[in-house]
């Protein structure tokens with residue numbers, strides 16, 4: 001048996017690593033994200049050190065084309081990031097070495113790690129939501145990552161505004177209509193004119209934030225009936241959000257649906273910063289016979 | 290090979306039928322829904338006529354417990370309908386004859402028929418939404434019916450109100466917060482104080498209705514990325530809703546996501562009134578070896 005490879009392709013940082021089949025990391029490197037071609041040069045220089053790689057999992061910032069059979073499968077789609085729109089990420093990797101690749105989104109990578117060995121390891125259905133610079137989701141239903149005509153963009157569902165919130169929203173497409181426009185880190189910072197980290201726990205900012213995240217959790221619940229909703233990313237580092245989200249969820253749901261105990265239902269990630277890389281290894285492993 | 294059985298268990302009417310393995314209906318009956326025990330008496334009297342039934346598909350009005358392994362699996366859950374709360378529907382059937390049963394919701398039954406041979410027969414991912422007395426959804430992701438801690442209740446996702454709508458909503462749990470409270474048949478009739486069938490095509494009523502259904506379609510799109518969204522039930526008999534929904538969908542989506550051509554994406558059912566029974570047969574067939 002050879003090694004497993006992982007590429008956690010973030011918008012600001014790339015992390016690459018190889019591990020043995022038991023997920024013990026053999027080597028790891030990180031570098032800032034440049035344009036597509038230059039970044040992939042570094043990725044390939046890293047993996048070139050290892051002769052015997054069985055498969056590589058790639059979890060990439062999006063939007064990306066993950067629809068098998070599509071003409072642009074494996075490409076990065078339209079993005080404001082310089083030197084990435086239309087870049088044939090997977091094609092470049094395959095041209096380098098023709099081994100199996102698991103090609104998916106960054107949130108699917110981290111979500112899959114939470115599903116396999118993290119906060120959702122004991123369930124079959126989960127939503128992993130990351131709330132940072134943007135909001136994104138990796139969704140598992142009956143043990144499978146949900147995707148269809150493309151990957152989920154569950155950060156852009158429409159929400160009702162909190163009655164005390166006058167903020168105009170920051171989604172370039174949906175303004176204050178969508179979750180990301182109202183509740184991502186930059187929205188918090190623009191709304192209150194200060195860094196999110198500096199806002200006190202008892203500030204109304206977190207009540208409003210919890211209201212939006214809970215309303216999103218409610219919509220995911222109605223549509224998917226997950227066993228667990230796992231929150232990752234920078235914003236949920238704010239621990240007070242968890243009791244506030246559970247309270248708001250119960251209030252908005254208004255006893256309509258049977259859900260698991262909220263302390264077990266609305267939970268933080270368990271894998272921490274390693275989730276992305278771990279998820280890539282787990283996904284790569286599914287390709288190894 | 291024996292026969293296939295179907296039970297379309299609606300809140301106002303039950304339809305039962307048997308068919309051969311090629312889905313040719315051998316016999317069919319319908320009767321009004323009484324309480325659980327009395328209705329099942331009639332169901333059983335019907336199937337007693339047939340010795341050789343391989344499996345029966347049951348598509349039941351909800352909420353019902355469809356979680357395998359649950360203590361109340363096969364039961365009807367809390368419902369305002371007299372004589373049904375807690376009724377052990379599946380248990381009664383199994384006590385009658387211990388054959389395989391596919392036990393699911395009415396919307397999963399009809400949705401599955403649309404998926405197999407109806408409007409969504411050529412795709413792998415779809416949402417079937419029925420808009421009638423209530424709003425419910427049957428969801429297929431990668432070929433599988435979505436369920437988890439329970440079945441979807443996608444009629445109760447939260448929506449933003451149309452700026453010209455002052456209606457207080459009719460969902461007993463969520464008032465004017467949710468899709469069903471704003472857009473089911475009774476909401477239309479209460480809002481405008483007249484029968485939905487009597488409202489003219491060019492009335493603003495349909496613009497508002499289309500706005501809500503399109504917003505729901507947008508949320509399903511963001512979360513599930515279906516290939517098709519199929520609308521059934523009484524309200525979408527109003528054909529003008531389809532162009533209005535497509536227009537509103539495009540406007541609210543604001544070019545964010547790549548979706549199929551809207552004329553192919555937001556479509557009416559193809560199976561018509563037979564969908565429920567057909568779906569039961571198709572589901573029963575999955576249990577026949």
Ligand SMILES: Nc1ncnc2c1ncn2[C@@H]1O[C@H](COP(=O)(O)OP(=O)(O)O)[C@@H](O)[C@H]1O
Nearest residue numbers: 131132133134185186196197233234235237238
């Ligand atoms: N303790 C905290 N409380 C509230 N917000 C925080 C906290 N720590 C980080 N954040 C916010 O999280 C966001 C960054 O999230 P992160 O997931 O690290 O970024 P990215 O999405 O770019 O990977 C920033 O907006 C930051 O203000």
Ligand SMILES: Nc1ncnc2c1ncn2[C@@H]1O[C@H](COP(=O)(O)OP(=O)(O)O)[C@@H](O)[C@H]1O
Nearest residue numbers: 420421422423474475485486522523524526527
């Ligand atoms: N052509 C039509 N235009 C608009 N609404 C209609 C039309 N036909 C039926 N409806 C509405 O559909 C609703 C009934 O939907 P239906 O699916 O038949 O009921 P149920 O959900 O009880 O099975 C009623 O509110 C009725 O007013």
Ligand SMILES: [Zn+2]
Nearest residue numbers: 156171174178
């Ligand atoms: Zn948005």
Ligand SMILES: [Zn+2]
Nearest residue numbers: 445460463467
């Ligand atoms: Zn509701």
